[in-house]
Amino acid sequence: MKKDSLTKITKLLLDFMFYAGIVVTLSLPASVRFLIDWVSGNGKDSPFGYLSEGIGQHYVEAVVIYFFLGIAAILIIWELRKMFKTVLQQKPFVMENVKSLHKMAKISFLIVILAIIRSAVYLTIAMMVVVLVFVIAGLFSEVLSRVFEEAINYKEENDLTI
Numbered sequence: 001m002k003k004d005s006l007t008k009i010t011k012l013l014l015d016f017m018f019y020a021g022i023v024v025t026l027s028l029p030a031s032v033r034f035l036i037d038w039v040s041g042n043g044k045d046s047p048f049g050y051l052s053e054g055i056g057q058h059y060v061e062a063v064v065i066y067f068f069l070g071i072a073a074i075l076i077i078w079e080l081r082k083m084f085k086t087v088l089q090q091k092p093f094v095m096e097n098v099k100s101l102h103k104m105a106k107i108s109f110l111i112v113i114l115a116i117i118r119s120a121v122y123l124t125i126a127m128m129v130v131v132l133v134f135v136i137a138g139l140f141s142e143v144l145s146r147v148f149e150e151a152i153n154y155k156e157e158n159d160l161t162i
Contacts, residue, residue, distance in 0.1 A: 095152060105142040
């Protein structure tokens with residue numbers, strides 16, 4: 001019972017993140033402009049004043065970089081959803097998952113590069129955290145892909161000996 005509810009919650013969460021990510025990414029020009037206007041409306045004395053200065057001066061760059069970061073995040077979630085389908089089928093050790101993990105690693109490293117480029121435009125602590133998180137995610141995905149590949153090889157050898 002607990003396994004079924006965890007599976008349903010995970011599937012719903014992945015689906016929500018995927019579709020919400022698409023909406024957020026497509027609405028970036030308007031939402032970034034809204035954020036700048038809202039923060040600027042609070043005045044420079046507000047604790048959010050520094051946000052409008054950094055993003056406001058680099059609106060186009062911010063929208064473009066966040067758009068590509070959003071696409072990359074959506075692609076990672078897409079690969080996770082593909083992998084989750086194999087888990088639901090109770091066949092997680094398949095080459096498609098190895099390929100998905102490789103793609104997720106590459107996309108994670110692309111996010112790192114984009115975050116570093118974004119940091120060159122204007123540096124924030126949050127973006128440094130994003131770099132660290134996605135370096136770890138990329139390495140984790142690559143190592144896990146190799147573990148899955150070995151598990152598949154062992155499974156295939158075992159299937160041949162029976």
